[in-house]
Amino acid sequence: MIRLVALPLAAAVLASAAPVRPPRIVSINPCIDAVLVRVADPAQIAGISHYSQDPRATSIPLAVANRFRATSGTAEEVVALRPDVVLTGPHTEPATVAALKRLHIRLVQFAVPESVAESIVQVRDISAETGHPARGAALAARIAAAAAPSRAAPLPALIWQSGGLVPGSGTLPDELLRRAGFRNMSAAYGLKKWDVLPLEYLVARPPRVLLSVAAAEVGEDRLTSHPAIRRLARRIVVAAYPARLMNCGGPTIIDAMARLNQVRGGFAA
Template sequence: MLTRRSALAAGAVVALGGAGRATPRRIVSLNPCLDVILVHVADRAQIAALSHYSRDPLSSSVPAFGASFPITYETAEEVVALRPDLVLAARHSSPATRAALARLGIPAELFSVPENVEDSLRQVAQVADAAGRPARGQALVARIRKAIADAAPPPGQPRLSALIYQSNGFASAPGTLVDEMMRRAGFVNAATRYGLTRTGNVPLEQLIADPPDVLLAGRAKPGAPSWADRVLTHPALARVAHRMHRADFPQRLMFCGGPVLIETARMMALARTQALEARG
């Protein structure tokens, strides 16, 4: 059983501080979206561990970089053994681990899932501040803002309908961070015309019967894809290729904001440009 004494014996630092607190020297992230921000703003030596998701090439935005760090599976025992002086957690991180860390006095910062671009940028700044690197956070926010601005369509360019289409027909509905990125990149989210009021699945039959201008499609897993993946390579999609431009949009771009928005903006702008060029 973990106790405050065992945490201290393992070398956990209990003082959190606030404004003017000491820069943390051992940070553990329990969430993949916090992972990607942390590796952009913290010194490498500050990062004691990332989440195990950081090594998943299909969902992580830092798989190659993430493989060079220790990882945890969110257990309190793993975290305490790393002797952190700061833990970054999401509201859906393991409640048992969060409770254990609070009991032991191990400093933790809790983050919500950003619902829009401004929320995401604030989160970047908050992670950078927590890591004691506010200037890097400000610089990263500026880079993200520039990437989003650069992806915006020129005045007068027609807006195209688009659907994000991932494994099992998973699509992003209005009111999400990805939906806002679609709008900023000059798209109209077609999810509503398929009846989606929240993120969910669009049946292939509906998509074929009424295709959007652009399909921002995920990639099927290599090897023997699951039935859920086969929707991405279904022959019926080829029958509407003359009406619908298909563009690559990796699934990993669906999950996180922060610096991930730089690539999201770039890929959406590229898809829009290519679709318009294909129209002649």
């Protein structure tokens, strides 16, 4: 009787001691990709978003993105990769959601972070899904350190994208501006959270610093093809601000703060 009981007990002990296989993960969101490649083992990553392999949209180095298989997020592509977990943003194709539910594949959706604090929580949550929470904690600490608030007097500034789109109060770029020692001029123009500022208003009442996404696209030596902005650059500082720094939170905050601090550092304290 003792042997009959001991054998199942020994088997249970051995089973509990066996290593647990890390989850196989597919991400179909480029901002999640940027976190995933930093906290997961490469072998865990079954697929990433095709946007991460697009030079105009990626938030990770192309050399890193090209190591992984990319999908456009369709149900067929994602299911074919046989993931244990699928990570995505707030907007996912209903067909993909239905297919994952039908096959009992875990789907975790993340909101777009609108603050440094939300970004840090998201990094920790994504890391927990990979089974490597300590890596997420380390990355979160780096983000918090990079986003440490400046003590410099705020300079009036504006981030201006193609078409005049401007991030306003309540957005992550707005918070990063403040942390780097700038005052976002969006509210002074009466703009909403994300709003369009016509060029004539910008020229009539320019900020001290214009962080131009267009300048980053054509090269800071040219600033922009628009003659009005070239003339404006004689009166204020127009600095290139890459579009990739606008797209995501997470580790992108580290690069965004480095660029903002670089521009702010060009002024006397």
